[in-house]
Amino acid sequence: GAGVSQSPSNKVTEKGKDVELRCDPISGHTALYWYRQRLGQGLEFLIYFQGNSAPDKSGLPSDRFSAERTGESVSTLTIQRTQQEDSAVYLCASSLGGSHQPQHFGDGTRLSIL
Amino acid sequence: AQKVTQAQTEISVVEKEDVTLDCVYETRDTTYYLFWYKQPPSGELVFLIRRNSFDEQNEISGRYSWNFQKSTSSFNFTITASQVVDSAVYFCALRDDKIIFGKGTRLHILP
Numbered sequence: 001g002a003g004v005s006q007s008p009s010n011k012v013t014e015k016g017k018d019v020e021l022r023c024d025p026i027s028g029h030t031a032l033y034w035y036r037q038r039l040g041q042g043l044e045f046l047i048y049f050q051g052n053s054a055p056d057k058s059g060l061p062s063d064r065f066s067a068e069r070t071g072e073s074v075s076t077l078t079i080q081r082t083q084q085e086d087s088a089v090y091l092c093a094s095s096l097g098g099s100h101q102p103q104h105f106g107d108g109t110r111l112s113i114l
Numbered sequence: 115a116q117k118v119t120q121a122q123t124e125i126s127v128v129e130k131e132d133v134t135l136d137c138v139y140e141t142r143d144t145t146y147y148l149f150w151y152k153q154p155p156s157g158e159l160v161f162l163i164r165r166n167s168f169d170e171q172n173e174i175s176g177r178y179s180w181n182f183q184k185s186t187s188s189f190n191f192t193i194t195a196s197q198v199v200d201s202a203v204y205f206c207a208l209r210d211d212k213i214i215f216g217k218g219t220r221l222h223i224l225p
Binding site: 033035041042043045048056058089091093099100102103104105106107108 | 205210214
């Protein structure tokens, strides 16, 4: 009875390396969101997928960040050439289609850049 | 421009006191949705309530109540008879054509 699943739960990597974060949404949820949450801060929207529509990438902070989603299932968020400022918890959420639908969040991936 | 302001960064109250968390928003859209989410110390955000812009009825759910006022662009959240388990960070969010979260209010309920 799965909720949103994110992996890995923790990732430690060296500055300059690429990382890939994974999100498995709730089955049947057409919408998927990625957020970044720095320590003690609020949620910063990164990207939004809705069905087969073009994703809303307006929140991606730089071209080092990219995300893909296969159909209405798994999504991966990739950060290239990581920097220390990328250290944060990356949260994934999914919902049924429509702006009014509440989002269901995963536990997040805690990313630490050394 | 779209904006959500949670002016209270951190609040501490003694258990059993009532507490209100403020949320003020800005949007140019006439159709929008407002949400409250709770993030307990364990970290996972949990949906609490949704309101659409055409429904200004206040809502009560147990010890939780919400006051939506379009005239002041506010969607405040009150916890009555607070309990230690209410300690968490609470986020208000606005959804029009974008989604934006406030910075959150960290609530400490002291035993």
